[in-house]
Amino acid sequence: MKLYNLKFKNSLFLAPMSGYTNWPMRIICREFGAELAYTEMISATGLVRNTSNTLKLLERPEKDRPLIAQIFASQPHDAALASRILEDEGFDGIDLNMGCPVKKVVVKGAGAALMKDLDRALSMTEAVISAVDLPVSVKMRAGWDSLSINAGILAELLVKAGIDTIILHPRTRSDMYRGKPRWKLVADIKQTTSVPVVASGDIKTKKDIEYLKKTGADACMIGRAAVGRPWIFKELSEGFYPTLKQRREVMLRHLDFLCSYLGTHKALLYMRKFVSSYVKGLPGAARFRQQACTIESLAELTLKIKAYLDEEAGFM
Numbered sequence: 234m235k236l237y238n239l240k241f242k243n244s245l246f247l248a249p250m251s252g253y254t255n256w257p258m259r260i261i262c263r264e265f266g267a268e269l270a271y272t273e274m275i276s277a278t279g280l281v282r283n284t285s286n287t288l289k290l291l292e293r294p295e296k297d298r299p300l301i302a303q304i305f306a307s308q309p310h311d312a313a314l315a316s317r318i319l320e321d322e323g324f325d326g327i328d329l330n331m332g333c334p335v336k337k338v339v340v341k342g343a344g345a346a347l348m349k350d351l352d353r354a355l356s357m358t359e360a361v362i363s364a365v366d367l368p369v370s371v372k373m374r375a376g377w378d379s380l381s382i383n384a385g386i387l388a389e390l391l392v393k394a395g396i397d398t399i400i401l402h403p404r405t406r407s408d409m410y411r412g413k414p415r416w417k418l419v420a421d422i423k424q425t426t427s428v429p430v431v432a433s434g435d436i437k438t439k440k441d442i443e444y445l446k447k448t449g450a451d452a453c454m455i456g457r458a459a460v461g462r463p464w465i466f467k468e469l470s471e472g473f474y475p476t477l478k479q480r481r482e483v484m485l486r487h488l489d490f491l492c493s494y495l496g497t498h499k500a501l502l503y504m505r506k507f508v509s510s511y512v513k514g515l516p517g518a519a520r521f522r523q524q525a526c527t528i529e530s531l532a533e534l535t536l537k538i539k540a541y542l543d544e545e546a547g548f549m
């Protein structure tokens with residue numbers, strides 16, 4: 234089945250994660266088999282107003298494709314205008330965020346708040362579909378809370394409106410990221426809709442993917458498990474596991490890309506979010522992490538990573 238007019242082999246995608254999945258992480262994950270990626274969520278209002286923080290999220294190298302731009306909005310008009318800008322910017326599709334549980338987003342009526350206001354969710358989707366020629370998807374939660382699980386109802390409305398793909402993170406807004414995702418909802422939605430469904434939420438193992446395939450999911454999206462473990466796509470599809478030397482190379486490439494994107498100072502701070510996951514499970518990882526996360530010079534951090542992964546981790 235085609236999603237966004239594209240065909241996939243392993244059907245493993247990188248999930249959008251604000252504060253993580255900028256182009257450096259996307260490129261690294263693609264190198265290890267992520268077949269599709271999404272931008273971090275982009276504020277439609279910020280884009281329409283040309284704010285610099287928002288425009289920064291659009292930066293990416295040519296090879297960062299296929300790439301779906303994800304927006305969050307509370308007003309259909311803003312969502313439509315932003316989508317047109319993103320189409321002109323050369324993105325391969327638009328995804329509408331109806332899942333973000335963060336307070337500052339939902340109080341404005343965006344993200345998961347749309348799960349409580351299906352009329353607005355529908356008008357927003359219709360506005361975006363008529364504004365662009367690109368395929369449009371919606372990433373939704375199961376519902377607002379356990380008493381209002383309505384992803385199935387919303388999915389049916391949006392399919393009638395003409396969306397290309399549904400992405401389902403089957404937790405409620407109240408769940409935030411706690412508890413088990415209700416993967417069975419993927420099967421329910423597959424039975425009642427004609428468009429592809431991408432599953433998201435706690436996907437980490439081959440077993441998870443096999444289970445989700447049985448529910449009918451057309452693709453799986455990996456988020457947190459890819460932080461500091463970008464090879465997970467190749468691990469799950471081909472049984473690949475990196476050597477220490479390969480881990481070192483990936484970590485250094487990630488750091489190098491972050492420096493190009495953010496400048497050295499910001500890159501060093503940003504890299505701290507990834508350091509512990511990159512070395513998780515290796516001997517001496519805790520000490521390495523502690524030391525690496527206080528380093529303020531690029532040369533020093535590069536040396537530290539090399540020394541740890543070339544010598545210490547392998548010989549301790």
Ligand SMILES: Cc1cc2nc3c(=O)[nH]c(=O)nc-3n(C[C@H](O)[C@H](O)[C@H](O)COP(=O)(O)O)c2cc1C
Nearest residue numbers: 248249250251273274402433434435436455456457
């Ligand atoms: C730090 C963080 C940031 C996230 N940012 C976004 C976002 O910008 N857009 C979005 O649709 N989902 C976002 N998500 C949700 C993820 O895309 C994904 O649906 C969720 O984390 C469950 O999948 P996982 O267990 O594979 O991480 C975010 C999640 C986390 C943990």
